[in-house]
Structures are given as C-alpha cells and as structure tokens.
Amino acid sequence: MTDYKMHLLICGGTGCKASESDEIKKRLNQLIHDLGLADEVQVVLTGCFGFCEKGPIVKVLPDNTFYVQVTPNDVVEIVEEHIVKGRLVKRLLYTDPTNDEQISDSKGMDFYKKQIRIALKNCGFINPENIDEYIARDGYQALGKCLSERTPEEVIKEVKDSGLRGRGGGGFPTGLKWEITKNVENDQKYVVCNADEGDPGAFMDRSILEGDPHSVLEAMAICGYCIGADKGLVYIRAEYPLAIQRLKIAIKQAEEYGLIGDDILGTGFNFHIELRYGAGAFVCGEETALIHSMEGLRGEPTFKPPFPSVSGYMGKPTNVNNVETFANIPVILNKGAEWFSKIGTEKSKGTKVFALAGKINNVGLIEVPMGTTLREVIYDIGGGIKDGKEFKAVQTGGPSGGCLTKDFLDLPIDYDNLLASGSMMGSGGMIVMDENDCMVSIAKFYLDFTLEESCGKCTPCRVGNKRLYELLDKITQGKGEEQDIEKLKELSVVIKDTALCGLGQTSPNPVLSTIKNFEDEYKAHVLDGKCPAGQCKSLLRYDIVEDLCTGCTLCFRNCPVGAISGERRQPHYIDQTLCIKCGVCYEKCKFNAITLT
Amino acid sequence: MPKIKLAENTVQLIKDICKEFENKESELINVLHQVQSKLGYLPAEVQEVIAKELKTSVAKVYGVVTFYSFFTMIPQGENPISICMGTACYVRGSEQVLNEFKRQLKVEVGESTEDGKFSINCLRCVGACGLAPVVTVGEKVYGRVAPTDVKKIIAEYRNH
Structure with a gap:
C-alpha cells in the first residue's frame, strides 16, 4: 500500500451523489494528478457522513478539516490552498449558527458532539468498495475469533448479555432470537438480512449498506455460525441501486479473501450470501411477508406462529434481522457485551440511528445512545427548527408510529418510553414538524x-x-x-x-x-371550518385588499392559472372560482396587500 | 387494452431470461425484474409468456406484478418523472410540486403525456432527505424543488 500523506474523503452517499459528489471526486483526482501529487494525496469516495443538510462534504485527513456544501467549482481552491499551501479554505467551513464561529474540525460541531457511532462506525471513514480498509479497522476480526476460539453458545451468550434488541422496529432481543433458531433441529437453516427499508423518511439501512457493507456480511456469517446455517440472503429494495452495487462488490471481495464461501479461514465452516430483490411493498418489511416475497410470491403476511425461527424461508428455520442490528454485532463481539451494555438505558442498550428530517436545520443521519432526550436530538444535534419557527411535533415510527408534542421533549428516547407515549421506535425515522404543518x-x-x-x-x-x-x-x-x-x-x-x-x-x-x-x-x-396551520386548501381563501394594492401587476404576472385580473396601477381582484390556492401571489406581493383567511 | 403482438426476438429474450433462472417458479420476482429492465414494462402478453415458461398460471404472475409497486403494466414516458412523496419531502411541500407537474403536463400520476415524452410517478423516499423535496427525472436527481422550478425542469427535456 502506498503511504499517503493526505487523504481527501468525499461523501458518496445517495444524497451527496445527487449533488455532484462524483464530479467533485473526478476533478480532485484530475487536479492532484496534474500537480504530480498522486503519490502523496489519496481521494476516497466514502459512505454517508450523516450531515446531509450540508452536503456534499469533503473531509481532509490527517487534520480533520470538514468542508461543507462543496461544489465542483470549489475543487481548484481546495487543492491550491489547502493541499499545496496548507491554508484553510475558510468560506467552505461550517459556521456554528449559534455564535457565527467557523469550525474546521467536525468533532467540535454540535451535530457530532453528542453522537456515539457504533453501527455507523465506518460510514464516512472508509472506502466501502475496498475490503482492505474495512479489515484495517478491525473488520472480520470478530468472525475470525468466533470461528477459531468460541463455540456458538458462547457467542450467543455474549449477544444476549449485550442486551441488543432488534433495530427494525419490534425491539425483540437479538440473542434470544438466535438461540431459538439454533435450538430448532433441521438440516438446512437460513440467515436473512432485512434491508427492505420501506418507512418513508428513514434511510439508515441504506446508508449502512452504502457506507459499510462488510459489517453486515460479517455479522450474517457470525449469525450463520451460531444458528447452524450455511446460507445467507439479503432482501434489499430494488430502489437502492447504489447499495445493491456496493453489496455485490463487497460479497465478491469477501469471497476472494476466503471470508465468505466454503471452508472460511480454514475452519471448515461454509457460508454463502446471495441477494434477493424487493419490488416496492412496505408490508414486506414484516418478516413473514418478506419470506413469501423471497419465495417469489405476493408479499402477504401470514399468521404467527409458526415463527420464521421454526418455519421460514422454504419452510426451513430462518433467522431474520435488520441491517442496523447486524451492523452492531461485530462491534459488540470485538469490544464485549459489558462495554455495550453500559451504553443506553436499563432496558434499551446501545445506540440507535435516526434519520432526522423535515422542518429541522440539520437534516441528516445521527447515532445517539439510547436515553438521549428528544430535546438534545432536535435542538443540540438538529440545530432547532428551520426558519426560527416553532416546534410542533415530531413523528417517529413512520406510518406505524405516532407524533410526540413539545410535552415530550425531555423524554429519554428508548423502546419502552416511546411506546408508553403513544408512538414507537420503528426503524428510526424522525420527522420534525413546525407550526405550519396541519x-x-x-x-x-x-x-x-x-x-x-x-x-x-x-x-x-x-x-x-x-x-x-x-x-x-x-x-x-x-x-x-x-x-x-x-x-x-x-x-x-x-x-x-x-x-x-x-x-x-x-x-x-x-x-x-x-x-x-x-x-x-x-x-x-x-x-x-378553519385549518389553523393554513394547509388545507379547501379551507383557505386569498383576497386582495383594495386599499393596499398598488396595481404593480406582480401577482397578475405570477398567477399560474390567470385567476387575477385588473388594470395597471388599479387594484386587482382574485377570481375565487379559478384560484387554485397555490399562494404564489401571497408570497410575491411586496405591499402585504393579499390576505389569507 | 388492445392486444400487442410480441416480436419473435422479444419472446426469445423473455424465454432466455426465464432459462437463466432455471425456469423456477420461485424465481418469478427476479425474472420480472430482469424482463422489466429490458422491456421497460410488463404488459399482459409478456406475463403470459413468463407464466408458460415457469409452468405457473397467468393469474399468479399477474397477482405478483400488481402487488408490487415497482412493476408496471403501462409503458413509461421517455423521461420518467418521479416526485418523492416520502414524509420528509411531504412536509417540505412535495405535494405542491406534484400538483404543478400534473398541471403543466396535463397528466395524472401513473400516466404518460400524449407525445410519450413524460410520465409522472410518485415514489417513497429516495433517502436524499437533506435535499427535500426531491424530484428525479430518469437517473438525475433534483433537490430543493419549488413549484416555480417545475417549468424549468420540464423545459430541460422538452426539446431533446
């Protein structure tokens, strides 16, 4: 391996790719090559950094400089100033909105300060398409240890002791699930990874698969060893092309290294992993429906029992875990159950990844210890409500969950507290709403x-x-x-x-x-007959106040449906039968002459 | 819907895909993914060929095609427009963006324009919530779209 002096990490998650991070990488590589620095500076496309609001992000190592909202046009300045002359490009640094101070190191940002990264440990640090980088960060060490030094019973006990619960929503103890599947006698068993992330607004599973696919593969192999399965299947949404591509690369590399396949690390243990594609059905996140879908059927759920642990894929015992759950496993086994169980609350151990979105300043992917309060998440990490508006509610648990009002802001987040408050953990989508949401x-x-x-x-x-x-x-x-x-x-x-x-x-x-x-x-x-938030169009009415209207024709020219009429310099009128209540006139008017009732 | 006569080589293509999956009934969803990626959509005639190859009923194939939102029986426009209706995009105003697309193109969700240039669909979360509301046209992603941007986006593709 070349010994690079400097690394430029660029976010290659779906969000940042949509903002041209590929082009940034291309131009960086070109420029670095032209300057003859290719042996000293390495450009790496990583997984999601989490701070999606400020994407695309470029991080410079070893000095940890964190550039935000970089465009392809900024590349020349970054290279010439930072890399060649060693000077920060100040205008691309993150500005703390509370005191207008510029922060260059991400560790100093409120967004990252309260986070603990276990499942997202490698996201934004390694190139997900290079297995060596995963191995360099203790990758496949847990698998190696399990296969050579520990019995399946010991590993299951460790997972049970850690207190890890399923991160897909239900919160069932993971170790117990493994034990149940292990104890069912059968010649063929399966490990299934549920990557059918259907909850709108949640994208943590996709980010893990895009940013650190090997952690999931390693955990699946460990699970296979514990329950006695030699086959693993990842059920993934077809809508996630980038995650699918990275998983395929990861499987191929792991096979080449002998970390997946026959006789893994010479221990005689066989484990193969294949992909199965979902086709857009939210119900397939339910494990029985998921299994039917993998069998080529309509993804309809069936009554439990029998549980998949007893009769699952092709009628065989099947252990189904979610992506985030699996991503926790290698870290737990490397650092120990005791370390893990110290994080979190009494009944919810470890951390949880949340996709913070909606009317919040810092949209992004965060990982916090269980027991963190909603206030810390929304105000400290999330940076508060957009445009200085008032917080109204936060919706957790997606279409199966509920909303929490400001009365719950100091509630420590864990499985049981959320359930008791009329919502649920779900997969971790957190949509923030303000006063304008009905x-x-x-x-x-x-x-x-x-x-x-x-x-x-x-x-x-x-x-x-x-x-x-x-x-x-x-x-x-x-x-x-x-x-x-x-x-x-x-x-x-x-x-x-x-x-x-x-x-x-x-x-x-x-x-x-x-x-x-x-x-x-x-x-x-x-x-x-009123909508207090002003959202329900049928209950709204826009009118022009004659006395205030100067007849500037701005509303007339902007109305998309021609509902506004009037002579120049004369008061205008809105034809209520034509008005589609889009609100453009209201926004455009410079004289506050339009009322909304 | 008028019956389409499938070209000889199209039928062969479908048969080849089925064969790739050993004509196994349990591989139906994978077969459908492959066929749709080649043909763009899955009309009844295509489903008949697949059913015959996998030795199952057309009803079962149809049941699966209509169950999953990813599969479509209607051809998409040359430039398929998808508006994200995930929650994050919804609270940031994607419904207004969708309405503006419908109004400008004079089609409903799931339909194509008469000239076949555009079709509109909704999708649930592409996971670029930081850019909400999000619209995709083909592979290209547009972020922070306002209703007033719609005209410009359509114009980009109109004269191609």
Whole structure:
C-alpha cells in the first residue's frame, strides 16, 4: 500500500451523489494528478457522513478539516490552498449558527458532539468498495475469533448479555432470537438480512449498506455460525441501486479473501450470501411477508406462529434481522457485551440511528445512545427548527408510529418510553414538524400511504383504512361533522384489534395519536371550518385588499392559472372560482396587500 | 387494452431470461425484474409468456406484478418523472410540486403525456432527505424543488 500523506474523503452517499459528489471526486483526482501529487494525496469516495443538510462534504485527513456544501467549482481552491499551501479554505467551513464561529474540525460541531457511532462506525471513514480498509479497522476480526476460539453458545451468550434488541422496529432481543433458531433441529437453516427499508423518511439501512457493507456480511456469517446455517440472503429494495452495487462488490471481495464461501479461514465452516430483490411493498418489511416475497410470491403476511425461527424461508428455520442490528454485532463481539451494555438505558442498550428530517436545520443521519432526550436530538444535534419557527411535533415510527408534542421533549428516547407515549421506535425515522404543518393532513398522508401498501388480505386493513382515509379527507375538505372525530377513534380501535399483521394493527396509530395530542386542531376543521396551520386548501381563501394594492401587476404576472385580473396601477381582484390556492401571489406581493383567511 | 403482438426476438429474450433462472417458479420476482429492465414494462402478453415458461398460471404472475409497486403494466414516458412523496419531502411541500407537474403536463400520476415524452410517478423516499423535496427525472436527481422550478425542469427535456 502506498503511504499517503493526505487523504481527501468525499461523501458518496445517495444524497451527496445527487449533488455532484462524483464530479467533485473526478476533478480532485484530475487536479492532484496534474500537480504530480498522486503519490502523496489519496481521494476516497466514502459512505454517508450523516450531515446531509450540508452536503456534499469533503473531509481532509490527517487534520480533520470538514468542508461543507462543496461544489465542483470549489475543487481548484481546495487543492491550491489547502493541499499545496496548507491554508484553510475558510468560506467552505461550517459556521456554528449559534455564535457565527467557523469550525474546521467536525468533532467540535454540535451535530457530532453528542453522537456515539457504533453501527455507523465506518460510514464516512472508509472506502466501502475496498475490503482492505474495512479489515484495517478491525473488520472480520470478530468472525475470525468466533470461528477459531468460541463455540456458538458462547457467542450467543455474549449477544444476549449485550442486551441488543432488534433495530427494525419490534425491539425483540437479538440473542434470544438466535438461540431459538439454533435450538430448532433441521438440516438446512437460513440467515436473512432485512434491508427492505420501506418507512418513508428513514434511510439508515441504506446508508449502512452504502457506507459499510462488510459489517453486515460479517455479522450474517457470525449469525450463520451460531444458528447452524450455511446460507445467507439479503432482501434489499430494488430502489437502492447504489447499495445493491456496493453489496455485490463487497460479497465478491469477501469471497476472494476466503471470508465468505466454503471452508472460511480454514475452519471448515461454509457460508454463502446471495441477494434477493424487493419490488416496492412496505408490508414486506414484516418478516413473514418478506419470506413469501423471497419465495417469489405476493408479499402477504401470514399468521404467527409458526415463527420464521421454526418455519421460514422454504419452510426451513430462518433467522431474520435488520441491517442496523447486524451492523452492531461485530462491534459488540470485538469490544464485549459489558462495554455495550453500559451504553443506553436499563432496558434499551446501545445506540440507535435516526434519520432526522423535515422542518429541522440539520437534516441528516445521527447515532445517539439510547436515553438521549428528544430535546438534545432536535435542538443540540438538529440545530432547532428551520426558519426560527416553532416546534410542533415530531413523528417517529413512520406510518406505524405516532407524533410526540413539545410535552415530550425531555423524554429519554428508548423502546419502552416511546411506546408508553403513544408512538414507537420503528426503524428510526424522525420527522420534525413546525407550526405550519396541519396534523389532520399528516394523518391523512400516512393513511394514504397505508392504503396504497395494504396487501388487501384482511378486511379491517383493506376496508377499514379506506373508511378512515375518507373521513380524514372529508375533514380536510371542510365537510367534516362533529361526530366524525368519534367515528375515527372507534374505527381505529377496531382495526388495531382485528387486523392480521403488524401493518394493519399499527396503521391507525397516526390517527389516534394526532387526535389525542391535537384534538383542538381537528375541532377547528370540523366546527369552525378553519385549518389553523393554513394547509388545507379547501379551507383557505386569498383576497386582495383594495386599499393596499398598488396595481404593480406582480401577482397578475405570477398567477399560474390567470385567476387575477385588473388594470395597471388599479387594484386587482382574485377570481375565487379559478384560484387554485397555490399562494404564489401571497408570497410575491411586496405591499402585504393579499390576505389569507 | 388492445392486444400487442410480441416480436419473435422479444419472446426469445423473455424465454432466455426465464432459462437463466432455471425456469423456477420461485424465481418469478427476479425474472420480472430482469424482463422489466429490458422491456421497460410488463404488459399482459409478456406475463403470459413468463407464466408458460415457469409452468405457473397467468393469474399468479399477474397477482405478483400488481402487488408490487415497482412493476408496471403501462409503458413509461421517455423521461420518467418521479416526485418523492416520502414524509420528509411531504412536509417540505412535495405535494405542491406534484400538483404543478400534473398541471403543466396535463397528466395524472401513473400516466404518460400524449407525445410519450413524460410520465409522472410518485415514489417513497429516495433517502436524499437533506435535499427535500426531491424530484428525479430518469437517473438525475433534483433537490430543493419549488413549484416555480417545475417549468424549468420540464423545459430541460422538452426539446431533446
């Protein structure tokens, strides 16, 4: 290996790639080559750094300088100033919004200070397409140790002692799951990695697979060794082309190194890994549905028991774990259960990765110890609400979860606290909402999602959710009646009690939780015909105040549907029958002459 | 829908793909992925060929095709436009962006324009939530799209 003096790490996650990080890499390489520095400076495309809001990110090692929002046009300056002359390019540094100070080292940023990275340990540090870099950071060490020094029972005990619980949403103890599958006698067993991340707004699994695919492969092999399986399958969304490509490269490299395949490290243990593609069905995150989908069938869930641990893929015992769960395993085995179990709360150990998104300043992927409060996540790490607006709610658990209001800001986040507060951990999506978000519309949005994703097998989910959606739609149209709120509650409870699988049983949660926390907002829609957040178009009306209108024609020229008329220098008028309530006139008017009621 | 007559070599292509997966029924989803990536969509006639090759019923193939949102029975436009309707994009205004695309192109979600240039679809989260709201046209990703940007995006592809 060449001994480079300097490394330039560029984020190659989906978000930063969309902002031309490939082009940045190309230009950096070209320039470094032209200057004859190719033997001294290495350019590496890594996985996600997490700070997506400020992407694309370029990090310079060894001095740890963190450049944000870099464009291909900044490349020349970075190379000429930083690399050649050793001077910081100040205008590309991160500015702390609280005191306007520039910070060059990411360790000094509030965004990173409170984070502990276990599952994301290597994301943003290594080139995910090079197995040597993974090995250099203790990669495959845990697998080697397990195979040569430890019995499956010992490894399972370590995982159990660590207190690791499934990170896909359910929170089932991982070690226990392994033990159950191990204890079922069968000549063929399977390890399945659930990478069917369907929760809209959650992208941690994809980022792990894109940034550190080997950690998942290593953990799957360890799991195979423990439960007695020689075959692993990764069920991944076809919508994640980059993650698929990196997984394929990783599998091939691991096979070449003899870390996956027959007779791994000469121990006689065989383990092969294949990919299976999802095709866009949220319900396939449910393990029985996932297994049916892998068998080439419609991804409909079936009743448990039998659990997959007993009868799963092709009727054989199958252990299904989520990507993030697997990514924790090598670290736990390297550092020990005791170390891991010191992090977190009494019943939720370790860390959790959250995808922080919505109306928040620092959108991104974060990993915090269990027990961190929502306030720390939203204000310290997330940098507070966008545009200085007021925090209204945070939605966790995706379409199966609920929203938490400002009353819960000091709640330590763990599986049990979230559940007790009417939400759930889910896969870790965290969508922040501000005063301009209408909670009835949010509930409708999630129901729309559930409707589309319901497999249609059981009536409560197929028909019940449709009725829920219709009621919510009626309310947002301003046609709601007072008893509709009661009807929503009643129907929600029936669906929860009677639906077949997890999808249906949790689908009314967004409705129940928004009614519980924001009943006034529902009442305002129904009783007063008003949407307090100003989101429900049918309840809005734009008017021009004659006295304030100067007849500048700006609104007239910007109206996309020609609903505004009037002579130059004369007051204008909005034709309410044509108005689509897009709000462009309201935004454009320089004289505050347009009112919104 | 009018019946399409599949070209000889198209039928052969489908048969070859099925054979690649040893004509196994359990590989149906992989077969469908492959065929759709080659043909762009999966009309009924294609499903019939697949069913015959994998020795299963057309009903089962149809059941699987319609179950998964990734599979489509309608040909996509030359420039498939997808608007992300994941939660992060939704709260940052993707619905208004979608409405503007529908209005400008005069088509509904899942349809193509008459000249076949554009089609509109919704997708759930591409995971670029930092850039919300996100629109993709083919492979290209547009971030922080406002309704007022829609005209410009369409114009980029109109005269190609």
